[in-house]
Amino acid sequence: MSLKLALVQLAVGAQKAVNLANARAKVLEAAKAGANIVVLPECFNSPYGTQYFAQYAEEIDAAQPSESLQELSKMARDGNIFLVGGSIPERDSGHLFNTCTVWNPQGELIAKHRKVHLFDIDFPGRIVFKESDVLKPGNALTDFATPWGRFGVGICYDMRFPELAMIAARRGCVGMIYPGAFNMTTGPMHWELLLRARAMDNQVFVAGCSPARDTSATYHAWGHSTIVDPFARVIATTEDSQDIVYADLDLELIKEVRQSVPIYAQRRFDVYKDVAAAKKEVS
Ligand SMILES: NC(=O)CCC(=O)C(=O)O
Numbered sequence: 001m002s003l004k005l006a007l008v009q010l011a012v013g014a015q016k017a018v019n020l021a022n023a024r025a026k027v028l029e030a031a032k033a034g035a036n037i038v039v040l041p042e043c044f045n046s047p048y049g050t051q052y053f054a055q056y057a058e059e060i061d062a063a064q065p066s067e068s069l070q071e072l073s074k075m076a077r078d079g080n081i082f083l084v085g086g087s088i089p090e091r092d093s094g095h096l097f098n099t100c101t102v103w104n105p106q107g108e109l110i111a112k113h114r115k116v117h118l119f120d121i122d123f124p125g126r127i128v129f130k131e132s133d134v135l136k137p138g139n140a141l142t143d144f145a146t147p148w149g150r151f152g153v154g155i156c157y158d159m160r161f162p163e164l165a166m167i168a169a170r171r172g173c174v175g176m177i178y179p180g181a182f183n184m185t186t187g188p189m190h191w192e193l194l195l196r197a198r199a200m201d202n203q204v205f206v207a208g209c210s211p212a213r214d215t216s217a218t219y220h221a222w223g224h225s226t227i228v229d230p231f232a233r234v235i236a237t238t239e240d241s242q243d244i245v246y247a248d249l250d251l252e253l254i255k256e257v258r259q260s261v262p263i264y265a266q267r268r269f270d271v272y273k274d275v276a277a278a279k280k281e282v283s
Pocket residue numbers: 042118119155156157158160180181182183186187190
């Protein structure tokens with residue numbers, strides 16, 4: 001059964017209603033082009049920045065869907081697709097989270113991932129960012145089922161932590177999907193490398209979906225939404241403008257790479273069973 005994956009590298013601006021309308025147009029364009037699973041970027045309904053999260057935040061209540069949730073549900077239903085709805089700032093009990101929702105072709109919410117690893121970095125002279133000033137982290141791993149297999153979900157900085165992808169792959173996921181918004185410092189250095197590393201470590205498909213770059217915004221996204229195959233080869237990518245990245249995923253490749261390079265059978269958990277218990281020798 002063939003599977004077409006589409007990453008919508010969305011141009012995101014300051015007006016939520018415009019972002020939602022643009023997302024709908026691009027998601028339905030991807031669906032019309034035959035995509036079965038469509039992905040939106042991190043913070044697809046708001047500019048990315050700690051100063052914006054509270055203003056754009058919505059509650060995620062499937063019984064009483066908020067503006068962005070209603071739109072996501074309709075996009076999935078009207079496009080007859082699985083939709084990985086990027087992320088939105090979520091408000092819950094007075095706290096804010098960076099949260100991805102996943103929708104089935106009936107427009108039902110089937111998964112929700114709260115970013116587990118918050119983006120707190122200090123790159124002297126280049127970029128300081130501290131999501132934890134305003135956000136709380138999620139505390140759970142997330143995957144969802146499709147007719148083509150299960151997919152794990154992480155959000156952006158989560159991709160730097162190999163454990164999420166490894167656990168998803170060991171649970172049988174065929175791919176990892178990361179809505180993300182890398183920046184102009186770490187993007188060129190690490191974005192593609194991390195996507196390929198997660199694919200190589202786990203012999204699964206990996207996709208990273210970024211917003212388009214807006215040089216008038218406070219945060220300049222790297223763009224370069226990319227799909228990587230289980231051999232860790234880039235099979236589709238783009239530059240920094242609004243675009244849709246498509247790839248037909250050949251799921252047989254997972255079997256092929258695991259037969260050729262059988263790290264799954266060769267892993268020595270008897271030697272390194274408990275990584276978390278390893279002595280912490282650096283601060
Ligand atoms: N939005 C994010 O989590 C950005 C992550 C990032 O840029 C990185 O270098 O990691």
